[in-house]
Amino acid sequence: xxxxxxxxxxxxxxxxxxxxxxxxxxxxxxxxxxxxxxxxxxxxxxxxxxxxxxxxxxxxxxxxxxxxxxxxxxxxxxxxxxxxxxxxxxxxxxxxxxxxxxxxxxxxxxxxxxxxxxxxxxxxxxxxxxxxxxxxxxxxxxxxxxxxxxxxxxxxxxxxxxxxxxxxxxxxxxxxxxxxxxxxxxxxxxxxxxxxxxxxxxxxxxxxxxxxxxxxxxxxxxxxxxxxxxxxxxxxxxxxxxxxxxxxxxxxxxxxxxxxx
Ligand SMILES: C[S@@+](CC[C@H](N)C(=O)[O-])C[C@H]1O[C@@H](n2cnc3c(N)ncnc32)[C@H](O)[C@@H]1O
Numbered sequence: 001x002x003x004x005x006x007x008x009x010x011x012x013x014x015x016x017x018x019x020x021x022x023x024x025x026x027x028x029x030x031x032x033x034x035x036x037x038x039x040x041x042x043x044x045x046x047x048x049x050x051x052x053x054x055x056x057x058x059x060x061x062x063x064x065x066x067x068x069x070x071x072x073x074x075x076x077x078x079x080x081x082x083x084x085x086x087x088x089x090x091x092x093x094x095x096x097x098x099x100x101x102x103x104x105x106x107x108x109x110x111x112x113x114x115x116x117x118x119x120x121x122x123x124x125x126x127x128x129x130x131x132x133x134x135x136x137x138x139x140x141x142x143x144x145x146x147x148x149x150x151x152x153x154x155x156x157x158x159x160x161x162x163x164x165x166x167x168x169x170x171x172x173x174x175x176x177x178x179x180x181x182x183x184x185x186x187x188x189x190x191x192x193x194x195x196x197x198x199x200x201x202x203x204x205x206x207x208x209x210x211x212x213x214x215x216x217x218x219x220x221x222x223x224x225x226x227x228x229x230x231x232x233x234x235x236x237x238x239x240x241x242x243x244x245x246x247x248x249x250x251x252x253x254x255x256x257x258x259x260x261x
Contacts, residue, residue, distance in 0.1 A: 009213070010070035014050065016208040017073065020199075023052040024188050027107070027136060027255070034184070034257045035103035035132050037061050044101040046091045046123060047109030051077025054084055057105075065101075067091065092118045096126045103127070105134040111163040112210075120176035127260045133178060134257045136186075139166045141250045147243030148200055151223040151230075158214040169256045178258030185251035197236045200227055 010017070031053070035043065041061040045054040048066030050073055057064045058081075066086045068074050074088045089095050091106070092115045104123050113119045123133050140160050143149070149156035164172065170181050199205045201224055206212040212220060230236035 010049070010068075010210075011072040013208055013210065013213075014070060014072035014076050016204055017050050017076070018052070018208075019205055020208040021049070021052060023056040024186070026186050026188050027253075028053070028056045030184060030186065030255050031057060031105055031134055032060055034134050034182075034255065035105065037103060041102040042100070044096070044104040044123075044126065046104055046106040046119075047112070048077060048086065049073045049107075051080055051084060051086065053105065053107050054086070055081060058084055065096075067094070092122055094122045094126050098125050099128045100126050101128065102131050103133070104131070105136070107136040110135055110137055110169065111159075116164070116172055117176055120172060120178075124177050124260050129261070130259060132180075132257055132259050133173070134255055135169055135173070136253060136255050137163060137166065137169060138253045139250070142247070142252060142254065145243055145246035145250055145252075147240045148197075150239055150243065151200070151227045152211070152215060152219060153223075154215055154219045155211045159211055162214075166254045166256055170258075173256065173258040177260065179261050180257075180259040182257055184255045184257075186253045186255060187248070188252045197227060197231055197240065200224070201231075 037043065037057065037060050039060070039062060043057055043061050043064040045057065045064055045066040048054045048068045051066050054064050054066035054077065063085065066077055066084065067089045069088065069090050071088045074086045077084065077086050087095065091109065091113060104127055110116060127133065143156055143159055166183055170183060173181050206220070227236065230239060
């Protein structure tokens with residue numbers, strides 16, 4: 001069995017991951033278009049987690065294989081559908097033959113992987129000629145527009161530190177042999193229910209978001225106190241609105257894609 005060596009420890013997060021995450025329609029539409037998905041496509045979901053995007057893409061493709069390093073995330077994914085194919089494994093050492101897939105995608109995974117170039121080189125190896133890869137991430141400007149960081153400011157510092165900016169991801173794709181590189185903006189945020197501030201007072205909800213595993217108890221307690229006060233006074237509403245105006249301008253997340261020649 002592959003050891004969950006993701007520094008975040010998704011084995012713990014798996015039980016509540018789906019409370020804050022779901023496949024987003026806008027992202028799915030972009031995946032289908034940018035990966036040129038047809039009913040003959042054989043796809044690979046890199047770092048598939050609980051399989052939300054694997055299941056969505058399965059509806060339009062011939063097959064989708066999901067791979068994740070966390071056995072608990074894979075078990076959750078498999079429990080959703082016995083017909084979907086999942087495997088526990090490391091994206092930097094893919095257990096597939098070269099030129100197997102017609103497209104590959106990684107949703108909110110790259111920032112977790114230390115050996116990013118090896119990850120992308122492996123993805124390129126298993127793709128067929130002319131097949132596309134799609135990386136979904138958040139730009140640094142987009143992260144700075146998320147209202148919840150207003151209450152947990154160390155979170156944005158830490159998330160920016162662990163996440164390459166979109167331009168850097170585009171360069172990484174180029175360096176690892178992809179061409180036809182492009183960037184598209186998604187206007188939704190990655191975490192569902194960002195619009196309900198009360199949820200951040202719930203430890204169970206916070207535990208499903210990896211940012212909170214990077215914060216100290218004090219950072220979290222301080223943020224929750226401030227948030228609770230603002231909820232009580234109503235001030236939270238204008239804070240959220242200010243940040244939402246920023247998201248409307250810069251987007252909530254980004255897609256960076258490239259083609260294997
Ligand atoms: C934020 S979750 C995203 C899950 C899924 N893509 C989604 O959008 O719902 C990040 C996932 O990447 C996985 N992961 C991190 N490092 C990995 C690696 N080296 N190989 C495979 N999976 C990895 C984690 O276990 C986790 O399930």
